[in-house]
Amino acid sequence: MELARRGAEKEDAGQVTRLGLWGFRTRRLWTTFAAVAFSLFVLVPFTWVIFTSVKSQKELSHNPLGVPMDWQWGNFAEAWTRGHFDRYFLNSILVAIPTVALVLVCSTLAAYAFSLMEFRGKNVLFIIFLVGLTIPLSILIIPLFYELLSLGLLNTYWALVLPQVAKTLPFGILLLRSFMEDFPTEILDAARIDGCSTWGLLYRVVVPLSAPALTSLLVFTFMWTWNQFVLPVVLIQDDAMRTLPVGLNFFQGRFVTDIPLMMAGAIISFLPIVLMYVFFQRQFIKGITAGAFK
Amino acid sequence: MQASRQKATREVSWRDSAPAYLFIAPAFILYALFFLWPLLHLVQLSTVKWKGVGPKVFVGLKNYLHILTSDPKFWLAFEHNVIWLFAAVVVPIVIGMFLAVLLARTPMHGRLLFRTIYFLPQVLSSVVVAVIWRGMYNPNYGAINSILRGIGLDFLARGWLGDRALVLPALFIAWSWIHYGFCMVIFIAALQSIDEVYFDAAKVDGANALQQTWYVALPFIRGPLATVILLTAIAAFQVFDLVFIITKGGPAGASLVLSVHMYDNAFRYDKVGQGAALAVFLGALISVLSIIFLRVRRRLEAD
Numbered sequence: 001m002e003l004a005r006r007g008a009e010k011e012d013a014g015q016v017t018r019l020g021l022w023g024f025r026t027r028r029l030w031t032t033f034a035a036v037a038f039s040l041f042v043l044v045p046f047t048w049v050i051f052t053s054v055k056s057q058k059e060l061s062h063n064p065l066g067v068p069m070d071w072q073w074g075n076f077a078e079a080w081t082r083g084h085f086d087r088y089f090l091n092s093i094l095v096a097i098p099t100v101a102l103v104l105v106c107s108t109l110a111a112y113a114f115s116l117m118e119f120r121g122k123n124v125l126f127i128i129f130l131v132g133l134t135i136p137l138s139i140l141i142i143p144l145f146y147e148l149l150s151l152g153l154l155n156t157y158w159a160l161v162l163p164q165v166a167k168t169l170p171f172g173i174l175l176l177r178s179f180m181e182d183f184p185t186e187i188l189d190a191a192r193i194d195g196c197s198t199w200g201l202l203y204r205v206v207v208p209l210s211a212p213a214l215t216s217l218l219v220f221t222f223m224w225t226w227n228q229f230v231l232p233v234v235l236i237q238d239d240a241m242r243t244l245p246v247g248l249n250f251f252q253g254r255f256v257t258d259i260p261l262m263m264a265g266a267i268i269s270f271l272p273i274v275l276m277y278v279f280f281q282r283q284f285i286k287g288i289t290a291g292a293f294k
Numbered sequence: 295m296q297a298s299r300q301k302a303t304r305e306v307s308w309r310d311s312a313p314a315y316l317f318i319a320p321a322f323i324l325y326a327l328f329f330l331w332p333l334l335h336l337v338q339l340s341t342v343k344w345k346g347v348g349p350k351v352f353v354g355l356k357n358y359l360h361i362l363t364s365d366p367k368f369w370l371a372f373e374h375n376v377i378w379l380f381a382a383v384v385v386p387i388v389i390g391m392f393l394a395v396l397l398a399r400t401p402m403h404g405r406l407l408f409r410t411i412y413f414l415p416q417v418l419s420s421v422v423v424a425v426i427w428r429g430m431y432n433p434n435y436g437a438i439n440s441i442l443r444g445i446g447l448d449f450l451a452r453g454w455l456g457d458r459a460l461v462l463p464a465l466f467i468a469w470s471w472i473h474y475g476f477c478m479v480i481f482i483a484a485l486q487s488i489d490e491v492y493f494d495a496a497k498v499d500g501a502n503a504l505q506q507t508w509y510v511a512l513p514f515i516r517g518p519l520a521t522v523i524l525l526t527a528i529a530a531f532q533v534f535d536l537v538f539i540i541t542k543g544g545p546a547g548a549s550l551v552l553s554v555h556m557y558d559n560a561f562r563y564d565k566v567g568q569g570a571a572l573a574v575f576l577g578a579l580i581s582v583l584s585i586i587f588l589r590v591r592r593r594l595e596a597d
Contacts, residue, residue, distance in 0.1 A: 028401040035396055035408045041471070042411050045426050048437045052429065064440040102324070110321035119311035125318065132329050134584040138534045138553050139577045142560045142570050143335035144328070146346075166328035169321050198313060227419035229535045234561065245421040249539055252425060259435060266425045270418050277417040281410060284417065288476060289483045 053263035060260060075264040079251075083261065085268050087240060088247030092226055092269075095160045095243055099225045100218055102165045107172030107217065108210070112202055114173065115180035116188065132170035137163060138230045145234055159235040160243065164225050172217050175290060179213035180206060216287035219280045226273050244269035336577075339570035346566050357571035368572070370547055371555045374462060375531060378469075378551065382530030383523050386470045390477025390522070395507050397478075398485040399493075409482070416475035420535030427468035428540055431455050455541060458548040465549055469536050473529065477522050484518035485511055517594045524587035528580055552576050 052060060054071045063069065079085050113119065114126055137144075144163055145154075153159045183206075191205045207214070232246040242250060248262075248269050255261050277284055340357055342350040361368045393412055397405050415423065430437045431454040439451040454464045488511060496510045512519075534553035537543060543550035543558070552572060560569030 024401060028403065031396060031400040032403045035402060035404075038393065038396075039408060039411045042414055044437065045430055045471075046414075048429065049426055052435075060435050064435040065437060065444065106321040106324060109317045113314040113317035117314040117317070118306045119314035120306055120308060121311075122314075125322070128330070129321075129325065131333075132325060134528060134580055135329075135333070135577055136532045136534075136580070138532060138556075139573045139580075140329070140332040140336060141557070142566060142573060143332035143339060145561075146339075146566075147328075147332055147335065162324065163328045163332075166325045169325050169329075173321065223417060227417075229420050229539070233538075234557075245419045248421045248425060252421075252428075252539075259429060259432070262425055263429065266422050270422045273417050273419070274414070277414070278410070281413075285413070285479050285483075288479050 049263045049266060052260055053267050055260050057258060057260060072260065075260050076268065079261055079264040079268060083251050083255070083265055084239065084242075084247065085244070085251075085265055088242050088244045089268065091157075091241060091247075092243040095157050095164075096222055096225045098157070099161045099164050099168075100221045102161070103168045103172050103221045104214060104218060106165070107169055107176050108202075108207065108214070110169070110173045111176030111180055112206055115177045116183075116206070129170045129173055132167065133174070137167050137228075141230055141234050144231075148235055154235055155238045155241050157241070160225075160228065160231050163231055164228060168221050168224060172221070175217055175287070176210060176213050178290070179210055183209060212283075212286075213290075215280070216283045216290065219276065219283045220287050222276065223273055223284075333577075336570050336573055339566060340574045342567045344566045345564045346560075353567065357567045358575070361568060361571055361575070365568075367547060367550060367555055368552075371543075371550045371552045374549065374551050375533075377462065378466060378533060379527055379530045381466055382470075382473070382526050385466070386474035387477050387522060387526060389470070389474040391481050391507075393474070393478045394481030394485055395503060395511075398482045399506065399511075400503055409478075412478060413475040415472050418472070420472075421539055423468060423472055424536055424539040427464075427471070428455070431464055456545055458545060461541060461545065461549045465537055465540060468540070469530075469533060473526065477526065480518050480522050481515070484515040488514045517591060520587070520590050520594055524583060524590070528583050528587075531580060531583065532576065 048065070051066075051068055052064075053075055054073060055063070055068045056070065056072050059068065059070060110129075114122065140163070148154050148159045153162075187205065187209070188201065191201050196204065227245060228243070229245045229249075232243050233249065236242055236246060239247075239250070248265050251265050252262060341352060341354055343353045343357075344350040396402070397409055397412075402408070418426075429435075433439060433451070433453040433456070436454075438454065442448065442451045452460070454460050492510050492514070493506055496506050501509065532553060533551055534557070537549055537551050538554050538557065541549045543554045553576060556569050556572040556576065558569075559565045559572060
């Protein structure tokens with residue numbers, strides 16, 4: 001992003017020389033206006049959701065668009081308790097934590113072997129992992145259902161954690177491997193000469209150096225797990241085990257006419273991920289670009 | 295050098311390979327149990343007649359044959375998928391390119407703020423997007439109808455999701471709302487990697503932003519453009535969440551897509567074998583798209 005800003009400043013300076021300060025300012029005004037106009041495409045739905053979430057049902061029927069006149073913050077409390085969002089929220093967290101942990105640990109170990117060790121069948125194994133990149137979980141949901149049924153894991157957190165980990169591993173391994181391959185060999189050699197064991201090398205050198213890629217992977221795994229829909233909708237039937245997305249979907253069916261309460265529920269389920277996005281924006285953008293270019 | 299290194303890899307003995315296998319084992323075991331095994335199991339299920347309980351009857355390729363020849367809903371869903379695919383490689387990509395040029399190649403206030411806003415829908419779960427757009431389309435309280443009524447266009451207000459002709463475009467707009475941010479981010483990165491010198495030459499000749507993009511930038515970003523087109527195509531072909539959540543394929547099949555038809559067969563009509571055959575069919579198409587993608591990209595990189 002640093003680079004982006006520098007490029008942009010250079011671009012701006014060039015435009016000023018060419019158009020003159022007045023011309024540059026006029027053009028900037030127009031393009032900013034275009035940017036604002038398009039942002040309404042995002043901001044109007046969001047504002048509508050936020051406004052609706054604090055209206056009473058009665059107010060919504062005669063004031064569907066405007067600023068709420070009587071802010072009903074109680075909608076959130078009601079969604080939280082009567083809508084079971086307290087439970088859904090807890091479930092989402094209890095699924096996300098082990099998923100993220102397993103993906104980070106297993107991808108780091110495997111990526112280390114694929115990038116810095118020599119062994120038989122390296123290429124074949126890597127290609128086998130690549131298969132998992134494009135096949136979506138929705139295609140595997142039928143066999144996964146019967147497999148987890150026979151393992152007795154339906155309606156448990158494991159039903160959501162294990163397939164999610166398996167699906168995310170190929171991405172994690174690919175991302176970390178391409179990162180580790182770019183390590184300067186001098187650092188690794190120096191550590192080996194200093195008597196670092198394989199584990200020491202991994203723990204003291206590779207993991208700290210991979211911190212940016214690991215952060216990207218953490219952010220993505222968290223987002224995918226948090227937003228996962230196909231797995232819980234098929235593998236979870238017990239309301240007490242539902243995560244936020246399926247909880248919200250179920251809620252939609254149960255309180256179909258109570259639109260404000262539904263919007264409050266939607267806000268509760270997207271708030272953590274939106275906050276995470278705002279704080280880790282750079283990792284989100286980097287991970288998306290890296291994932292597409294590798 | 296490259297060749298001798300590869301040869302060295304092949305000559306590593308099994309014994310020297312053991313530590314590497316230990317490192318890969320945790321990932322491989324999880325991946326094998328919960329990805330590879332279900333994949334094989336899926337192919338097996340596609341060759342049986344089974345209601346989900348009781349004995350499985352082996353029927354060979356009959357499930358596939360049935361889908362292709364005597365399941366009218368399959369062709370309906372397939373048609374919707376193809377329409378969706380063609381719309382998807384145009385709409386979000388054009389929007390994404392426009393925004394990328396706007397943010398990366400024109401003078402502007404608050405670039406970062408706008409990028410943050412534009413990318414926001416990409417991080418939301420499909421259910422949240424579904425709730426938002428269901429609200430937007432709601433015939434009584436929805437924002438779209440309210441706006442139309444507010445500006446005196448009452449006759450345009452309608453039940454968007456209940457209209458057979460409009461339901462698919464309405465769902466597609468919600469899907470594009472999520473997806474254009476992905477295209478935009480890739481295009482921004484691609485545009486920023488081009489050396490400014492090439493643009494300067496065009497500017498001297500008086501080219502505007504659009505002409506600069508078309509004549510100067512496009513030849514440079516063919517690789518990323520191919521990537522975005524194919525990843526979007528793959529994402530479009532497997533569309534499930536939004537359609538399943540908002541309409542379940544309705545009204546009367548007007549928005550049915552293959553993945554929802556697969557779900558219905560397996561979990562609603564108790565035709566597990568046919569559902570599995572549909573899944574294999576979808577997976578095969580996605581794999582074909584991915585292979586084309588890799589080929590095209592390799593050729594573009596070689597240029």
